[in-house]
Amino acid sequence: xxxxxxxxxxxxxxxxxxxxxxxxxxxxxxxxxxxxxxxxxxxxxxxxxxxxxxxxxxxxxxxxxxxxxxxxxxxxxxxxxxxxxxxxxxxxxxxxxxxxxxxxxxxxxxxxxxxxxxxxxxxxxxxxxxxxxxxxxxxxxxxxxxxxxxxxxxxxxxxxxxxxxxxxxxxxxxxxxxxxxxxxxxxxxxxxxxxxxxxxxxxxxxxxxxxxxxxxxxxxxxxxxxxxxxxxxxxxxxxxxxxxxxxxxxxxxxxxxxxxxxxxxxxxxxxxxxxxxxxxxxxxxxxxxxxxxxxxxxxxxxxxxxxxxxxxxxxxxxxxxx
Ligand code: NAP
Ligand code: GFB
Numbered sequence: 001x002x003x004x005x006x007x008x009x010x011x012x013x014x015x016x017x018x019x020x021x022x023x024x025x026x027x028x029x030x031x032x033x034x035x036x037x038x039x040x041x042x043x044x045x046x047x048x049x050x051x052x053x054x055x056x057x058x059x060x061x062x063x064x065x066x067x068x069x070x071x072x073x074x075x076x077x078x079x080x081x082x083x084x085x086x087x088x089x090x091x092x093x094x095x096x097x098x099x100x101x102x103x104x105x106x107x108x109x110x111x112x113x114x115x116x117x118x119x120x121x122x123x124x125x126x127x128x129x130x131x132x133x134x135x136x137x138x139x140x141x142x143x144x145x146x147x148x149x150x151x152x153x154x155x156x157x158x159x160x161x162x163x164x165x166x167x168x169x170x171x172x173x174x175x176x177x178x179x180x181x182x183x184x185x186x187x188x189x190x191x192x193x194x195x196x197x198x199x200x201x202x203x204x205x206x207x208x209x210x211x212x213x214x215x216x217x218x219x220x221x222x223x224x225x226x227x228x229x230x231x232x233x234x235x236x237x238x239x240x241x242x243x244x245x246x247x248x249x250x251x252x253x254x255x256x257x258x259x260x261x262x263x264x265x266x267x268x269x270x271x272x273x274x275x276x277x278x279x280x281x282x283x284x285x286x287x288x289x290x291x292x293x294x295x296x297x298x299x300x301x302x303x304x305x306x307x308x309x310x311x312x313x314x315x316x317x318x319x320x321x322x
Contacts, residue, residue, distance in 0.1 A: 008062030009033025168221030212254030
């Protein structure tokens with residue numbers, strides 16, 4: 001019997017894992033989805049108490065201080081310190097509890113900013129990350145170092161996945177914290193339903209922050225959840241693995257705004273505000289390693305996933321994090 005503890009189990013990815021596990025109904029697993037109310041993982045005693053209570057054999061470690069470009073740019077020190085504390089407490093306590101496996105979560109934004117493309121798993125430590133998120137990036141890179149150190153000393157199977165930008169139901173829509181897709185969904189919903197009530201929608205203008213030119217790969221949270229469960233069950237290496245859609249599915253930020261406008265059936269105009277930062281121009285990641293292991297995996301089509309995410313927000317507006 002596997003007893004799986006999911007740290008960060010109440011967030012975007014955690015909720016997607018819970019949904020997929022509900023669908024899969026595994027017979028020989030028991031899953032425990034923990035949030036910060038269960039234990040503040042910045043506190044070692046609280047972390048140990050959570051592990052004493054759950055007694056996990058396996059851990060999916062998602063808990064982290066997470067946010068979009070603007071939140072990172074304004075809080076690099078907190079992103080560094082909070083995530084360093086959380087990661088060290090979880091990995092050391094998993095070691096003390098003799099956990100069979102830990103799968104931690106990195107991000108394609110931690111790769112070097114000045115690099116050749118596409119980026120792959122061998123390039124994680126090849127130079128400084130983008131200056132907008134160095135705090136988060138170095139804390140995440142250290143997880144890979146910690147995994148190797150626990151393996152070298154104790155032979156542990158502590159590994160990590162490297163997702164591209166993620167979106168889906170249960171996202172964080174708080175404008176000052178959010179990533180681009182939940183940020184736009186929140187702002188377009190507000191423009192359509194609250195702002196300039198006397199103006200016909202066709203005359204309303206939605207602002208895309210930045211030039212709209214940066215490129216991103218986006219994975220639907222429910223697809224990522226399926227792949228992370230596969231990694232937990234089948235992937236036996238300490239080396240990280242990129243979990244991203246194919247390079248051809250990369251889109252511009254302006255195309256993201258167009259897809260969200262289509263999902264809302266927004267009749268107004270889109271304009272770009274170049275006074276706002278663009279952040280990293282691109283972070284095109286290769287999923288060749290994943291494709292060599294799961295060649296047939298079918299990702300949810302982008303427009304369809306955007307539509308479901310917009311519908312989820314509209315149907316859960318009151319309880320959405322905003
Ligand atoms: P999220 O929606 O912001 O959820 C964060 C989760 O971490 C929540 O369950 C939160 O619990 C928990 N948490 C935060 N601080 C904590 C603390 N001090 N102690 C205990 N729990 C704490 O984040 P997400 O988007 O699901 O991210 C999940 C993982 O994916 C993270 O490791 C993130 O770095 C990585 N990632 C995210 C993206 C993306 O685009 N979202 C891209 C690449 C990688 P409460 O809700 O109870 O506070
Ligand atoms: O998703 P995002 O915040 O993060 O922004 P990154 C992506 C791009 O969207 C930037 C533009 O070029 C923004 O200028 N953008 C347009 C918006 N409208 C909006 C909006 O309403 N909200 C936001 N947030 N952006 C993050 C890293 O980088 O990627 C994090 O900083 C994390 O550490 C995350 O790893 C996955 O993709 O630029």
